[in-house]
Amino acid sequence: MYLPLKAEKAKQLNLPLKLPVLAEDLALIADQDRIPLDVIVRGLEAEYSISKDPYYQSYLIYFYYEKVKSALNVDDLETANDYVERAGKLEKDYRYDFFKGLIYVKKQEYELAEICLRSCISRNPNFSLAHYELGNILRAKKEFEDAIEEYQKAFELDQEFLLPVVRIGDCYLEMGEVRIACDFYQVAAQRDPNFHLAHARLGVACNMLQKYDRAERAFKRALELNSEDFESALNLTYTLSRLGKHFEALQIFRKLLEKNHEDPVLLNEYALCLRRLGFYEEAKVQMDKASELSNEPFIVYNKALLTLFVNEREGIKLLEKVPEQFQSRALELIDYLKSWTGPLVASRCVEELVFKIKKCIVRGELDLQRLSFVLPQNERTNLVREGFLPMQDEQIDDASWMKFLLAVAVSSSEDPIQMEKNVTKTVVAFCSSGTMLAVAIALIRLLMHVKVHGGFDLESYVNDTVFDLQEYHWEFARKVSHTDDETFSLDEIESKTFTSASELFLALLKVLSVNPTLEEVNTMRDENLKCLCKNVLEVMGCTTDNRS
Structure with a gap:
């Protein structure tokens, strides 16, 4: 039997105008828009076995390869190979070599796959997909230059086909040329803003380049396009941590x-x-x-x-x-x-705060609700007083917090582990800022460093601390790591006032690196910097407030 189709519908489905259908299959055709592939193949096979008509032969070969694609999608290699051979018995054109190559790829028989794909290309040099698949094999063999050449040919032949552009980026990434890789991912993402893989790979490259703002945008776009992308979501958590968005x-x-x-x-x-x-x-x-x-x-x-x-x-x-x-x-x-031989000594500038904070510590643990009453009343402290912990990131970098954090650290310094715990919980409860958290950890590590070594060595401190700081806020960690490379004047620092905690801490490192005298510290204009310097000197045992 023949199922007549309208010319427009036949063209859309790539079917003959009169589709041969077995009588027993008629019941399976509920909708001409969704004729089962098996029904089409059986009808065409029956028709060709009788007529040997080249017209129906071309359709039969086409739908054999559609069956091959369907089988490959579910890794049914036996079925895929069966239909490739059926097509090959009718005509061994470039498609036969191409799909044989894909089957060998699935079997991880790459040498045979390469032979088939090169044969396919020799028969049809303008077949973009064959160049792409050959590029994949060459990339798997680490033959990156040759792989890039095949990907470039694939893209030149079909400039709507952007996957080769991404794979060129992958080749450069594996070669260690991350910036070049990033450029190719960017091109693919710009050409098609809805190309999920391009954004996902761009995020990876930007992470490697430590361009975390760009990485965040790329991963978030990838997840907008595919919310089930586990790898991009996990990569994004790394990016957010480096940005302090914990x-x-x-x-x-x-x-x-x-x-x-x-x-x-x-x-x-x-x-x-x-x-x-x-x-x-x-x-x-x-x-x-x-x-x-x-x-x-x-x-x-x-x-x-x-x-x-x-x-x-x-x-x-x-x-x-x-x-x-x-x-x-x-x-x-x-x-x-x-x-460790704690506790740390408190300088006069934080003695009163230390006294108040110690009343909030029970068996070493800081009671945040009690601590909230030591701080000025505001929206955040009110929430903590009511037993709520705000669970959102804030953009706070405030120098006025430094004396308080110093006091919490000194109050908790009987044990270094407890000191880190109490300071961390304080920052999270009252600031929720990645920058403030990184500064607080840097301050704790500084106090620990000078306590154990009895002095301050900037290079040693940076080497011991920066890796940990990167997990809290990468940009602040980068600035700390470059402190030793910067030239500065102590007179210039002494005359400054600091509004941001991060800049205040960097200034503290610079001052300490020149072994300041108490007299030099006392001339400082910024009261927070003066207080921090004095307390570090106290911990080092270099001076006491009684000498000031």
Whole structure:
């Protein structure tokens, strides 16, 4: 039987005007817009077996290859090969070589795949997809220059086909030419703003270039186009952390865990994010789950580290058993904790604050609700007084907080772990700013550095601290790392006043690097800088307020 089709509909579906259909298949045709592929193939096979008409032969070959595509999409290689051979018995044109090549690719038989694809191209040099697939094989073989050449040919032949442009970027990325890769991803994204993969790959390249603002935009666009893109969402959490947007990263982690709650790497990263925000108990719970699912060395080490913040004695026991690649780091930390002789001395400028804050500390833990009454009343302190913790990122970089954070650190300095915990929780509760969090961690590390070494060495401090700071706020960490390279005048710093906490801290590092005298500190115009300098000098044992 023949199913007559309108010319427009036949052209749209690439079907003959009179479609042969087996009588037993008529019931399967509920809608001419959705004629099952198997029905079309069976009808065409029946017609050609009788008529041997070249007209129907061309359609039959076409739909054999449609069956091949369908089978390849579900990795049914046996069916795919069956239909390729059926088509080949009728006519072995460039399509036969192309699909044989794809089957070999699926089987990871790349040498045979390359032979087939080169044969395809020799028969049809203008077949863009063959150049693209050959490029993929060459890229897999690390023959990047040749792969780029094939991708370029594919794009030249079909400039609406942007996937080769992205793959050229991938080649340059694997070659270490990240900036060039970024340019190709950008081209693909600009040509088609809805091309999800281009934005996703652009985000990866921008992360590698430490262009985190651009990476954030790229990943967010990729996720707008495909909300199920797990890799881009996870990459975005890394980007947001470098930008100091830790609460936003936390929300993404929670969404990812709804569908991937047994992914140990995801649980590990989520736990580290929780730690940065001061949620130590929950961080340990998540890391314990990760360690139940995986014994990867980095997970074993991070479990020990997070346990330290919840149960210091148990944490030290775990640190003593970490895998070999983390042993030196773990032993260094253990020795440091054992050598700590707190508490730190408070200079006069923070004595009153320290006295008030100590009343808010119960068995080492800072009571944030009590602490909120030490601070001036505002919207944020009111929320904390009522038992609420605002869970959103703020853009705060305020020097007026530094004396208070110094006082919290000194008040909690009986134990360095507790000092970090209390300062972190204070910043998160009352600022929720990635910049302030990074500055606070830098301040704690500074106090720890001068306490243990009895002095200050800028190069040593930067080397020991910058890596950790990058996890809190990359731009601030970058500025800290460059402090030693900058030229400055102490007179110039002495005459300045600082409104941002980050600039105030950088100034503190510069002042300390020249071993200032108490007299030089007393001439400083900025009261916050003067107070910070005096307290660091007190911790170093260089001076006391009684000498001032």
